[in-house]
């Protein structure tokens with residue numbers, strides 16, 4: 001795989017496919033073999049976390065026998081996600097304890113990156129960057145030579161992220177969600193890239209939704225010369241000059257190999273991206289049908305979880321994601337669309353003026369078992 005600059009700030013280069021270490025195969029030996037296979041195939045950056053179960057321990061084993069020197073190793077923590085001890089807090093002292101613990105688990109004496117895990121609100125950002133907070137602790141560890149670099153991962157709003165950009169000189173990489181189905185972080189990714197911050201993408205196949213059968217997406221893939229929808233998804237991301245690398249899940253060898261093969265086919269041509277963007281613009285226009293999950297329509301007198309139904313209908317109707325939409329519909333708790341008595345109360349309150357009653361009919365016809 002051809003290397004890309006991993007943001008001007010870090011000074012690293014990175015291959016376009018990286019190792020997302022949230023889940024591994026159950027069997028430890030299988031997991032180690034898979035991690036080493038990914039590294040041997042060219043993956044360099046590894047994203048793990050103290051909160052990813054046994055991930056750090058397994059990586060500690062996999063990175064023996066010279067593998068540690070072949071990778072850019074990153075782990076992270078956040079007391080608002082995983083409290084390892086009851087008194088864990090977003091402080092410099094706590095982050096130091098977690099960092100040293102992660103280094104023991106990973107069996108390393110140096111980490112290339114140690115990051116703040118999931119800044120997903122202004123409150124978290126302020127806690128992490130306060131005097132004596134997590135970032136201070138991380139920078140102290142960097143000054144002492146325990147780590148080399150830092151950054152953060154996020155699910156925060158785009159507006160918040162853009163407002164942080166003038167205040168994150170310490171940040172060298174950011175991990176965002178971005179894929180064909182969810183492109184809302186595009187402005188934040190572009191701004192980070194412009195400022196020399198490395199950009200990493202999680203969920204490149206939409207949490208597996210883009211691996212589900214979709215005649216609509218398969219047609220788009222074929223029109224753009226991609227053999228499969230996952231290939232379309234990967235090459236779409238790598239056609240963005242603002243994206244440096246994507247995390248590949250480590251469940252099975254085939255996923256790793258397919259992602260690398262897709263990446264090696266390279267970016268789409270300008271014409272192919274135009275085709276994709278026209279398709280996405282048409283989907284965006286259908287956002288007239290897109291529920292923002294604001295929940296202003298609730299409560300429904302029949303206790304239907306209206307936003308959950310609306311999103312399953314949208315995935316089915318707009319994206320052709322028939323299987324995942326049916327699965328999402330089946331998982332909805334409580335009464336479903338079949339008990340809708342067409343009272344119309346929800347439509348009067350809907351902020352997007354959606355045809356909710358029509359969507360309830362669509363759900364009964366297309367999503368119910």
Ligand code: SF4
Pocket residue numbers: 299300301302303304306339340341342343344345346347356357360
């Ligand atoms: S129209 Fe149906 S979904 Fe809407 S509030 Fe009435 S019962 Fe609930």
Ligand code: SF4
Pocket residue numbers: 290291292293294295296297298306307310349350351352353354356
């Ligand atoms: S008010 Fe409309 S947009 Fe908001 S959750 Fe309900 S259906 Fe969705």
